[in-house]
Amino acid sequence: MSQRLKAAWEAVNASYWFYPALFAGLAVLLALFTVHLDRSGWADWLGTIEWLQPARPEGASNMLTVIAGTMIGVASTVFSITIAAVAYASGNYGPRLLTNFMEDRGNQFSLATFIGTFVYALTVLRSVRMADEQTLFTAAESTAMSGFVPQLSLLVAYGLMALSIAVLVFFLNHIPASIRINSVLEGIGQRLINDIGERFPDSASAAVEMKAPEGRPVTADDTGYIQRVDWNRLERIAQAAGGHLKLGVRTGDFVHPQVPLAFWSDDDQLDDLRDDEIRQCFALGGMRTPGQDLHFLIDELVEIGLRALSPGINDPFTAITAVHWLGAATAELGGRDLTRAYGGNEDADEDRLVLLDDDFAHYIKRSFGAMRSAVATSPATAAVTFEALVNVATSLDDETRRKALAQEGEQLMRQARESLAGPDLETVEARFRTFEKRIVR
Template structure:
């Protein structure tokens, strides 16, 4: 249940309606509160300020009408520009990047500001009354304090427009897109694997009892490890996970293997409840998702139809940084329960070779088809290896450079191949003991 709530909250924050709806509700409440102060006479002090000129009903109505009309028009334009930018980015950089733009707080909050200002202006406008306008209220009423606040919101909205006009073209620049993916990946690596690398030879026995299978179809978006550890501890079990976040499962596929011969339906349901499924992957717990995004951008850039090796080079630089960061981390997760006991939940082991193959291995063929990209890839792999102390991981990177060279022997020729050979020879020397 907690996993599903967590996944729902993540999807909520990544939507284009959550913040506009929230701001609209807050604007409505703010308008009612400020008008209540005006009706109670708590804002009479405004009339004693020499530089403040109280508004009359006609002027207040005109101002609020213009504000409301302009805000809804700007909101419509902003939404159209945002959709066009998202369509352009996802079409050129890859459909998986749609998630990044949907999560962009600049777009969400800009739209929310205009919607909130519109709701505020309409709410205050309804309360403005001229003298004798209605039978129940013979005196004129202009909520001066609420009107002053609307002027402040207008200034804020103008500032947001200026911000948005800069933010949209900046956000779809490929360097900005890659930086967002890369920095997000590095922060998630540090969060998921907080300990520095230490060579561990301890092998854990894998439970081989009853299994817990999925009862639905979709991608695993989130695993509630703390809740899973609590369920396993309360049931006096040990389990080994058979899937990781981002895997696609369907009814009957094994999620976890336990050390018990028989599991009750309640325990099975509790364990299943720690897995949240959805129709798409999300980067929240899924490191491979961010790596796949970098790989996808590099593959698209190096495709014959686009042929943009410099975009691929930017993606390779961030892949190299992520590889270096992973190489310096202890990649074995310790899932602890409330009392600090670990070892009851054994996650899927994602060793360093898995991540190297997911990154440089997945884009190897495309890199080998471009002299510029191949040279940069060899340098990035070498630089990553220089940051790593584990001989086994260094050997994996040396092997990856060799595989890239072998592929280049097939796809390149002439002076380009000769240059890559020379760079690879220097690459091999850097790995020599």
């Protein structure tokens, strides 16, 4: 599957229409199947069960009508509650958090269950016939006066109703639990840590070489954020062309026409026949997505922390939780080899595809550095940040990476001296001195 199709699939999965539409279609098929079993006599064995009272046409019609009417009402209420929760979360935690709530499977499947039950009940209802009803089709004249009650279909409808009640109870518990800030931060933090492990599977071995790519550029021909990149296809293109391709952008970058996406090496004397193939390896969209973008998840944690420390909200404890998850993610990055290589050559210059990598200091600036100015205004958050940096350093053996953490701590202290005074500043100064002793071996 191409990366553009994967990006489109992710957009569909992050919508509220896909699973309800899917469940509605499956409900129609299930209703037609169970009604067929009732008509063909496969469900006659239900009459041998003594405790299972058969339904009469009027009772069956009333039951299905109540189920259908109730389910569409509940679905409307669930949708309203979901939208209200999403609006609350995106307004208080940041608009980028909207993606997380749109992807929430609990909300999607809850709404889909009610829609599916409604469609099933409505489809079965049209097959119920009273004994005195006349058929409109001549082929069924022999059974026109006998009436028809799909007993198996009614039993399935009753089971779906029971399932819907259980889902409603789950939904009423899930919504308030999902918008709790600790749950939101845990979901983002755990996903970030898991993505780091998948993106950088090898242990730290060498420093990342930060080289600006050079050569003949392959420029973008469209505008948007890079949502996905097909790395394997890019390598195959470079291999087939006999050239060396160096990327000039990362997933999550914003590009427009004439912005270089990649560069053919200066040593390669290649024409631009394959440039369109390279452009097709980049899936663009109107917003960033967390699919291949670690920075997106980091930015979400930073945004929550900055909002919590803003004067209008003033919630340092939420910011402290964000710092804790950033510290855990930074420790995970610190123990990983941040260079992504394709080709397996000992000399990276021989690889057909060279990615635009980021070193450990870059991730520190993207996380702790982005929060620095706000953290410096909160003595409690600043103290926890020093502690988080020390905890990261204790798991590192690379002196260069430990030095990057020490520099971030020094810059935070410089910022705090500009923002704090009196006892608050003295408290932070004392914590900084402890930080210096513990982080320097």
